[in-house]
Amino acid sequence: MPFPFTPNHVQLIAACYPPNANLLTSGSDYRPNSQELSRLTYYASNRPGKINKLCGELERRVRVDCKKAHTGNLRARATLLITLAILKALATECRRDISLLSSSLLGSISITLSSLPKDLEVVARAATVYAAWTTYTDGHLIGADRYVTEEHMNCLQVFSQMGRADGSSTDHEVRNRTRLLGLSAVLGVVASDVLYYSSTQFLPQITALVPALIIPLLSVELGALEHEFSTVRDQLTSPYVSGFRARPAAERRAASIHLHVDGDKGPSSGDIANTALRAMSLLLEHSNANQAGMILRAVFDCLDDIGGWQKTEHCRWLAVKMADWTQYQYRYAIPSRLVEALVEGQDAPTSTPRHVALAAMIRTVFTSPTPLVNLSTSDIISSLISLILRRIVIDTEDTLLSTLVDCIASLGTHVYYADQIQDLAGELVSRLSLIETTGLGNGKTPSDNARAQAVRCLLASLLGLIHAADLHEAARDDEDGRRKSPTVASPALAENHVKTSRRTKVSPEVFHETLSLLCDSQYSVRADYAAAVVMYVKNEIPRLGDYADGDGVRRARPLVEGPAHQAATLTSIMYGDSTTRLLNALHADIYLLATSSVLGFNTGSSSGSTPPLSDVGDAPTDSTTAPTTADDSPPGSRDNSRRSTTIPPRTRKTSVMLRLLQNAPRRLSASANASASLSDYGNIFAILSAVHENLPVRALLTGLPMLLALDGACQYDNTTDPLVARRIRALKELLARVWIVVGNVWSCVEVTEIAQKALSSQHTVSLPDLHSCEPGVLHPPTNPVPFESESSETQLPTWDSEALLMAIVSNNNVQSATGLDRQTLLRRFAAQWSPEIAYKDSIEVQTSYDGYNDKISPLIKVAPGLMHIDNMSLQSLARSTRGVGVTDLREALEGRKSMSNPNLANRAPSLSTLEHTSTLTHGESPQHPLRQVRSRPQQRNKLGSANEVRDVLNKLGIGKQNGSNMLKSSFPLLQKSEQNRLKPPSIPPYKT
CATH class of the missing domain: 1.25.40 (Serine Threonine Protein Phosphatase 5, Tetratricopeptide repeat)
Structure with a gap:
C-alpha cells in the first residue's frame, strides 16, 4: 500500500513489481505486471515531461538493487531484472522521445554491467535494453552530451570485452555464451546510427568494438570460417537488423537478446564466428572510404595486440x-x-x-x-x-x-x-x-x-x-x-x-630505355634481362608486317598484303619505326656484350667494375680500350657519383653507351679480350633466336649486318691466345646456330646446310640454355657457366660468309617479304656496320620519315614547341603554294582564317580525337592511320581581325606592295620594321 503523499510516477513504477513474497517465484523470465506496465508506458508516452522523473526513479532502483545483488541478495537480483524489463518497455514505447531516456537508461546499463559482469542472465537483460536504445536512437547525443557519450563508451567496451572473452578460467560453453552475448550487443551498435552520426566519435567506437569481431574469426579454422561465410552469404540478414537505419523510428523493431538455456547444447565456435561475420559485413557495408580506412587501422591495432x-x-x-x-x-x-x-x-x-x-x-x-x-x-x-x-x-x-x-x-x-x-x-x-x-x-x-x-x-x-x-x-x-x-x-x-x-x-620506346642492362657489370642482371628481352619479343613487341607461319617459315601473303600495304610496311621498317630502332639498339648491345672487355656504367669506380673471371684473364687497363664515364672524371674521384646525379639519366646513359660502343673492339685479341662468360653467349643465342623467329623481316634487315660484323671479329690465327681461342670458338658456334635459325625462318636450305656442316665437322662447345624465368617471381641470382679447359685445337667451325650472304639475298621468300631485289638487298647487307652506327640509328629519327602511322603535319608538330619562344619566322610555317582567292578573303572577314590554319593563330594548335583511332588497337597498325582533324572552336568571332584582312588584301594585290620583289622574307616583321625606318609610312587605299 503506497503512502498517501507518494508521487504518481513512483506509484506507477511500484505497481509494476510483483509482491515481495512472489519475487523469487515469479518465474525464470522475471517480468513486470503486464497491466501495470501498460499503464506506465501509456503515461510516459502521453506525458513526455514526466519521462525524466520516471527514468530517474528507475535508475535509482537499479543502483540500489545492483549494490544488494552484488552481495548475493536474490530478491534484489530479481527486482533488478524486472527494472531492466521496465526500461526496455519504456525505450520501445517512447521511441520518439528516446533522447529523454538516454542518460538514465545508459547509466542503468553501465552500473549493471560493472556490478554483475559474471551474471549472464542479468547481462543478457541489460544487453536487451542496450539493443533497444541503439535501435531507436539517432546518435545525435554522442559527442554532444558528455555523460551520454561516456556511458555509451563504457557499455560498448564491456560488451566488446565479453565478445572476445577467453576460456582460460571457464569452460568452453560459458565462454561461447559470453562471447555470443557481447557480439549480439555489438551487432546492435554496428547496425545503428549511433556509430555513424558523429565523425569524431567513430574512431573511438571502432577501436573499442573491432577486437570483438576479429578475435572470434581468428579462433576457428580457415575451413570452418569459409563455411560460415557461405552461410552468411546465402542467408540474408534480417531486414530489421540490416536495413532499419533507412526505416522511420515507428517501424523499427529492437532485437531481443536471450541467454542460452542450461542443459541444451551450447553455442559452438562456428556460431560465434557467424555472428562476428554478420557484424563485420554490416560494418563495412555502411562505411565510406574514410571510415573503411579507420576500420582497417583498428584491425591492425588489434592484430598487433593479440599477435595475430x-x-x-x-x-x-x-x-x-x-x-x-x-x-x-x-x-x-x-x-x-x-x-x-x-x-x-x-x-x-x-x-x-x-x-x-x-x-x-x-x-x-x-x-x-x-x-x-x-x-x-x-x-x-x-x-x-x-x-x-x-x-x-x-x-x-x-x-x-x-x-x-x-x-x-x-x-x-x-x-x-x-x-x-x-x-x-x-x-x-x-x-x-x-x-x-x-x-x-x-x-x-x-x-x-x-x-x-x-x-x-x-x-x-x-x-x-x-x-x-x-x-x-x-x-x-x-x-x-x-x-x-x-x-x-x-x-x-x-x-x-x-x-x-x-x-x-x-611500347618499344618504353622498353628501349632498359636495353643497356644487357651489358651490365653483374651477370645476374644480364641473365635476368636476357630472359626479359626474350619474353618481351615473344609476347609484347608489336609485329607490323612481321609474322611467320605455323611451321616457323616467313612467307608472303598476297591475299592479305597488297603492294601498297607491303610498300608502307617496308617504308616503316627501312626508315625506322619504334620496333626497328629497338632492334638496332639491341644488336649494338649484343655486339658490345660479345666483344667488349669492360661492361657496366661506372667502369671507373669499385661499385661498377667488372670482376675478372678465372677463365678470362685480366682486363686491359690502357686508355684505348677502357672507356670512361660521362663525367670524364678520374677513376678514384669521390665527386663522380655526386656530379653524375645532376645529369639526366637518359643523357648520361646515352653518353656512356656511345663511349663503350666506340671502344668496342673490331677483332678479338689478347689485348682486347671480352668479359662475357659462356652463359652470356648462350643468352645471346636465345635473344637472337627469339628476334628472328618473331620479327623475321626487321631482324634480317637490322641483324644480318651485325652477324657479318661479329663474324669478322672472330678471326683466328696461330698466334691467338688460348683464352681468346675459347671465346672465338663459342662465338663461332653461336653464329652458326643463329644462321641455322635464319635459314629455317626463311626456308633457305643453302644457309641451313652450310651452318650445319660447319657445326658437325668440328668440335664445338655446348652453349648453356637461357635459365627459365617465371613472370612475377624473384628467383635467386644466376651464376655464369665458365669456359671449360680444352685441348689446343687450331681448327674452328668455318664457313664462307659470302656464300651465306648470297644465299639470303637470292632467296625468294626474302625478296617477296622485303619487296627488294637481289642487288638492293646485297647493297644493304654489305654496307658498313658498326655498333656505334646502329646505336645512333636507334636514337636519331631520320627527317625523311616520321613513322608510318604518324600522319600529323610536321607544322603541327613543331608549332607547340615554337609557341613558347619568340620566333619571328613562325608565320613562314604556314606558307602555302596555292593561290589566294575570294574564299581566303571571306574567311578572313568572318574570322575563320586563323581557325582554318592553326599555325596562323597566336596559340598552340589543338587536335581533336573524335576521328582518331582507338588506343586499344596498337598504335603502329597500318590499317588505322592517325588523321589530322581540326578541333571544334569554342567560340567563333563574328568579325576577323584587321591584320588577317590586311594580309589577304595584300596577297590579292589590292593593298600597296613592298617593292617589286615577289619573294617574301622569312622574317616579315623585321622587314617591315626596317622599311618603316628607311621610308616614310604609307597608308593603303582601304580602311579596316
Whole structure:
C-alpha cells in the first residue's frame, strides 16, 4: 500500500513489481505486471515531461538493487531484472522521445554491467535494453552530451570485452555464451546510427568494438570460417537488423537478446564466428572510404595486440572479404590503407610477421576477383617500388622482397583504362634507368649486390606486371597452340581470376630505355634481362608486317598484303619505326656484350667494375680500350657519383653507351679480350633466336649486318691466345646456330646446310640454355657457366660468309617479304656496320620519315614547341603554294582564317580525337592511320581581325606592295620594321 503523499510516477513504477513474497517465484523470465506496465508506458508516452522523473526513479532502483545483488541478495537480483524489463518497455514505447531516456537508461546499463559482469542472465537483460536504445536512437547525443557519450563508451567496451572473452578460467560453453552475448550487443551498435552520426566519435567506437569481431574469426579454422561465410552469404540478414537505419523510428523493431538455456547444447565456435561475420559485413557495408580506412587501422591495432600477424592465411582471407564487403565505390580504400601500413614500417631492421602478412594481404586483394575502381595504381606502384629499394638498402636478402615483387605484378590484374599497364611499366622503367645510372641512395653507392638486387627486383616486377595483364591472351594462345613455348604462370598469380583485358602493349620506346642492362657489370642482371628481352619479343613487341607461319617459315601473303600495304610496311621498317630502332639498339648491345672487355656504367669506380673471371684473364687497363664515364672524371674521384646525379639519366646513359660502343673492339685479341662468360653467349643465342623467329623481316634487315660484323671479329690465327681461342670458338658456334635459325625462318636450305656442316665437322662447345624465368617471381641470382679447359685445337667451325650472304639475298621468300631485289638487298647487307652506327640509328629519327602511322603535319608538330619562344619566322610555317582567292578573303572577314590554319593563330594548335583511332588497337597498325582533324572552336568571332584582312588584301594585290620583289622574307616583321625606318609610312587605299 503506497503512502498517501507518494508521487504518481513512483506509484506507477511500484505497481509494476510483483509482491515481495512472489519475487523469487515469479518465474525464470522475471517480468513486470503486464497491466501495470501498460499503464506506465501509456503515461510516459502521453506525458513526455514526466519521462525524466520516471527514468530517474528507475535508475535509482537499479543502483540500489545492483549494490544488494552484488552481495548475493536474490530478491534484489530479481527486482533488478524486472527494472531492466521496465526500461526496455519504456525505450520501445517512447521511441520518439528516446533522447529523454538516454542518460538514465545508459547509466542503468553501465552500473549493471560493472556490478554483475559474471551474471549472464542479468547481462543478457541489460544487453536487451542496450539493443533497444541503439535501435531507436539517432546518435545525435554522442559527442554532444558528455555523460551520454561516456556511458555509451563504457557499455560498448564491456560488451566488446565479453565478445572476445577467453576460456582460460571457464569452460568452453560459458565462454561461447559470453562471447555470443557481447557480439549480439555489438551487432546492435554496428547496425545503428549511433556509430555513424558523429565523425569524431567513430574512431573511438571502432577501436573499442573491432577486437570483438576479429578475435572470434581468428579462433576457428580457415575451413570452418569459409563455411560460415557461405552461410552468411546465402542467408540474408534480417531486414530489421540490416536495413532499419533507412526505416522511420515507428517501424523499427529492437532485437531481443536471450541467454542460452542450461542443459541444451551450447553455442559452438562456428556460431560465434557467424555472428562476428554478420557484424563485420554490416560494418563495412555502411562505411565510406574514410571510415573503411579507420576500420582497417583498428584491425591492425588489434592484430598487433593479440599477435595475430602470425596467422597469415587468416589475414589474407580477412583482407579479401573486407574488400568484398565494402561498398563498390569505396573498395579502393582497403588496398590503399594496406600499402600505407606496409610503408610505415619500411625502416625496420628486419622483416617482421606484420610485414609479411601485410604484403600477402595486398597481393591477395589485388589477385582476387573483386573489382577495385578508383584505385590509384600509379601511387601504389610508386610506394611499393620505394619500399623495395629501401628494404634492399637495409638487407639485400630480405625475405619480403619476393612478396613485394608479387604485389607489383598483381597490379596487372586490374586494368581500368587502355594505357594503364604502359603507364605502370613506364614508372618501373624510369626507376630502372635511375638505379642503373646513379645507383641507390642520395649520393651514396651501396654494394654491387644491392644495386644488382634492386635491378633484378624491378625487372621481375615488370615481367610479372605484363604477364598478369595478359593472362587471358596467354591462355587463349595456349589453347590454340600458337605459342611455341607455353608461359608458366606465377605461383602468386596462379589462384587469381582471368579477366578480359583490352589494353595497349608496352611500347618499344618504353622498353628501349632498359636495353643497356644487357651489358651490365653483374651477370645476374644480364641473365635476368636476357630472359626479359626474350619474353618481351615473344609476347609484347608489336609485329607490323612481321609474322611467320605455323611451321616457323616467313612467307608472303598476297591475299592479305597488297603492294601498297607491303610498300608502307617496308617504308616503316627501312626508315625506322619504334620496333626497328629497338632492334638496332639491341644488336649494338649484343655486339658490345660479345666483344667488349669492360661492361657496366661506372667502369671507373669499385661499385661498377667488372670482376675478372678465372677463365678470362685480366682486363686491359690502357686508355684505348677502357672507356670512361660521362663525367670524364678520374677513376678514384669521390665527386663522380655526386656530379653524375645532376645529369639526366637518359643523357648520361646515352653518353656512356656511345663511349663503350666506340671502344668496342673490331677483332678479338689478347689485348682486347671480352668479359662475357659462356652463359652470356648462350643468352645471346636465345635473344637472337627469339628476334628472328618473331620479327623475321626487321631482324634480317637490322641483324644480318651485325652477324657479318661479329663474324669478322672472330678471326683466328696461330698466334691467338688460348683464352681468346675459347671465346672465338663459342662465338663461332653461336653464329652458326643463329644462321641455322635464319635459314629455317626463311626456308633457305643453302644457309641451313652450310651452318650445319660447319657445326658437325668440328668440335664445338655446348652453349648453356637461357635459365627459365617465371613472370612475377624473384628467383635467386644466376651464376655464369665458365669456359671449360680444352685441348689446343687450331681448327674452328668455318664457313664462307659470302656464300651465306648470297644465299639470303637470292632467296625468294626474302625478296617477296622485303619487296627488294637481289642487288638492293646485297647493297644493304654489305654496307658498313658498326655498333656505334646502329646505336645512333636507334636514337636519331631520320627527317625523311616520321613513322608510318604518324600522319600529323610536321607544322603541327613543331608549332607547340615554337609557341613558347619568340620566333619571328613562325608565320613562314604556314606558307602555302596555292593561290589566294575570294574564299581566303571571306574567311578572313568572318574570322575563320586563323581557325582554318592553326599555325596562323597566336596559340598552340589543338587536335581533336573524335576521328582518331582507338588506343586499344596498337598504335603502329597500318590499317588505322592517325588523321589530322581540326578541333571544334569554342567560340567563333563574328568579325576577323584587321591584320588577317590586311594580309589577304595584300596577297590579292589590292593593298600597296613592298617593292617589286615577289619573294617574301622569312622574317616579315623585321622587314617591315626596317622599311618603316628607311621610308616614310604609307597608308593603303582601304580602311579596316
